[in-house]
Amino acid sequence: MASLSETNKFTCTIIVSMLLLIISTQCEAQLSPTFYDATCPSARNTIRMGIRNAVSRERRMAASLMRLHFHDCFVQGCDASILLDDSSSIDSEKNALPNFKSARGFDVIDSVKSQLERVCPGVVSCADIVAVAARDASFAVIGGPSWTVNLGRRDSTAASRSLAENLPSFTDGLDKLISTFATKGLNARDLVALSGAHTIGQAQCAFFRDRIYNIKAILMLDSRALEGVSSRLMVATAIYHHLIW
Template identity: 70%
Template sequence: MAGYYCIKGLILMMLVVLGTTCEAQLSSSFYDNTCPSALSTIRSVIRRAVSKERRMAASLIRLHFHDCFVQGCDASILLDESSSFESEKTALPNQNSVRGYNVIDEAKDEVEKVCPGVVSCADILAVAARDASFSVGGPSWTVKLGRRDSTTANKDLANSDLPRFTDSLETLISRFDKKGLSARDMVALSGSHTIGQAQCFTFRDRIYGKNSSNIDSVFASTRQRTCPLASSPNNDKKLAPLDLVTPNSFDNNYFKNLIRNKGLLPSDQVLFNGGSTDSIVSEYSTNPTLFKSDFASAMIKMGDIQPLTGSSGIVRRICSAIN
């Protein structure tokens, strides 16, 4: 009988060890032996892209974010339409808005030349976001690697789970909480709006006083010059920087803007509007080092959302299609 319990205990111990191994499959050294030049190859592509167009840094960070919030960080957002699923690219939060696909495709092409069939598109997205941040003065961080690519996309989930520019603070907190991200993580990640631009239709109601009274009048007037009240296909696509002061530099001006009621999107200003996240915004507005540190930590945490690892998923040869 004692031998029975000994064997049973050994089996339980093995299960614990195996479970721990499965949970720890992402590693910063994942490609050290199989593709040691992977990270430097991706970095070169991202640097060229951002040097050509500074706005691309924001787009690449957002692309990684929009991927991870749907099915986890599995590069599902990169898949084109197929006979078996609808592309996430055509979901409302992504269509005619998310960009940078061509840069990821270029990075994948370059990596395939040196290490065919080894590096996943999901990992390229994660590395590209880190390199994009650093290229415009933002923080860098150690990217955990070993994700694999999905063989399907989920347009319905993209429509339901991705944050909207009209979301209330409570809705935003709930959306992030469902992905395992705290309110502080949410505010830190929102700080990526210190770079990039938004389309007129996303902030028109705010700058013209509809459903919003907490906006600086001079700021609203300035934004109205490039975003007409009348809606039309051309007017709706007109762009404005999310941070009017330093739109191409990753700093903490975004949070200073919120305190002055100069948040461009409604979902930006709700972070500082008498709610539970006001104190976090205040912290970041006076402590850029803390903001950058928390942003890096939140990006690492976000990159851990439901990755496919081990025998799950595949490594796509082309990011937009199944092998």
């Protein structure tokens, strides 16, 4: 049996493949890992160090940055539109229910962007920073594998709160999730692979407690196969519920 770390590494590899699929199907520009070699040769190292420092301060930030990248790409491509604040012409995606008070890591991206502006102003896009940050944050927690991130994305000047409202939800059933992913050119296999990103980070028990207590009905598996895992999860959520209430 594979160890937990080996399993997480394999999961991350699949997740990255799916994120790259989203990027390739929604971005028409020619991207290249060497895009900034001539104009900002220190870009990748600057991002790497900024993300490494952020994750060392708060390990959970790795999951938040991966989620930020996914929520950016799933709406209208990997264009950093999720970073845009409200203005007279923008209804920010941050206000959409799936992002409101839950999307995190904006300050980390802003910090890295500020560092890059000092060494090569106006060169590196925020969209590329978000994409590289997801990779570097994952690597900082798991320790591997790494992967090549193609660069050269352009930042959006418009946001779509309405599209962000349709991001996959933890309350969605299987049919709804499959349908939602299909609109992005992704199939059920892709859905399962991307869901593996939830092995990094944390979630409040309130968001999945009902599924745990109905796990036998949902999965319709032999109760003996579920007895161990379901009982442990029930105890964990019960303790959590007692502590916060």
